Amino acid sequence: MDKIQYFTPAQLKEMTNNNRQEFALLFQKLKKKKPKNLDAIVHQLHQEAFDEFDCLDCANCCSHISPIIIDKDAERLAKSQKMKPADFIDSYLYKDEDNDYVFQQTPCPFLMADNYCCVYENRPRACREYPHTDRSRFYQILNLTKKNCEICPVVFALVKELTKLDW
Template sequence: MQLQQRAMDKNWQKKSLESKKKYVRRLERADRNKALKLLPALHNEAFSKIDCLECAACCKNYSPRFKTPDIKRISKHLRLRESVFIDTYLNLDQDGDYVVKSAPCPFLGSDNCCSIYDVRPSDCARFPYTNEDVLIKRKKITLKNAEFCPIVFYVLERLPD
């Protein structure tokens, strides 16, 4: 089966879970410099084959961290005082980070589009981190992301051993 079909296959999540040990070994053994050189091309290839708007699992089930610059930028965009924005949309999590109060994200539309896309949190803009060193450095988050994000699955499948 071609990788593109496998990534788009509705069973990709099952395949990702079945491959978890393989991904752990791959991430632990990866030549960091070689992997970092490959990631931008793998990232672009994955995004050319997979449409995030068909999925939006990240926005439906998880929250990014809202850092101070994000809160300032989004509050200004929404024409809300920062304190009102925080009180309306955010909670502090156990790590002391601001996250959305509920899932799905309150800014996710029924069409899976983000109503604050141009000013979205930096975590959202960077997600799924498949073109940066986070993929290798933060193995735990990469493996978690591979369970719900077909882009991460695609990149991990293509990353050489």
Template structure:
């Protein structure tokens, strides 16, 4: 169940999140992530939201392209031509938003073969959370799970101010 107003709260807490992620106790944060990640995923159903699939594209790396094209019985070049473009950083990303593999019920048509970025998103159980602070802050504005984990970390770090 996604809490009402999480997105507004996340927007209001961006400075607190940034400060905590940059200056908080990294070891405490990293130690807490697996538990907080599991709690967030137990509480929040991604299929209610799918903001990630609706608004962003993962990077489709070569192993992803190979695996997905095999699964869809397409040649790699055909998969790229049909669904992907090169972004400004030289990565293949989805040609459209929402993701062309997102079904109407917010499930993924290639879930078992999805890109590694999708499988890892929102990185709330990884050191990416503190190593790539701008990405974490961006994710907190679109992903209720990221918001939930950051709010719990604020409480743990003693930085939660209403």
């Protein structure tokens, strides 16, 4: 995989749009075939990418999208802020159109100026797992991966690399 560069979400959205047909064809093939080696290939690309790319140089995810906050996340974050869960929810969260709790604002209220997370040890599960490129059954999250191409330079580069393979 080529060295991954930082791009803004606006740049990534344009780049994803420019690769729309190529990506759509890839995702269509992967959904249809569900290759047995897909996870192994994606995990290898994930590892190579994150051996070189430092999320602290980017923080697009923290500054442009909000993770889904499950009840356990809200409880853990509330405790870390010395708040009652209900007060934490009232202060920081709202229910989105899918009826999921998300942060009321972006950038994330816990993102610091140096791109560090001040609740890193207690961050939500969705943050811990982002960008989801090291999970099992990758073919199940192809729609999410497509969206994440517009936010995360690693996801864009990984998908671009997948288009080079013969499926």
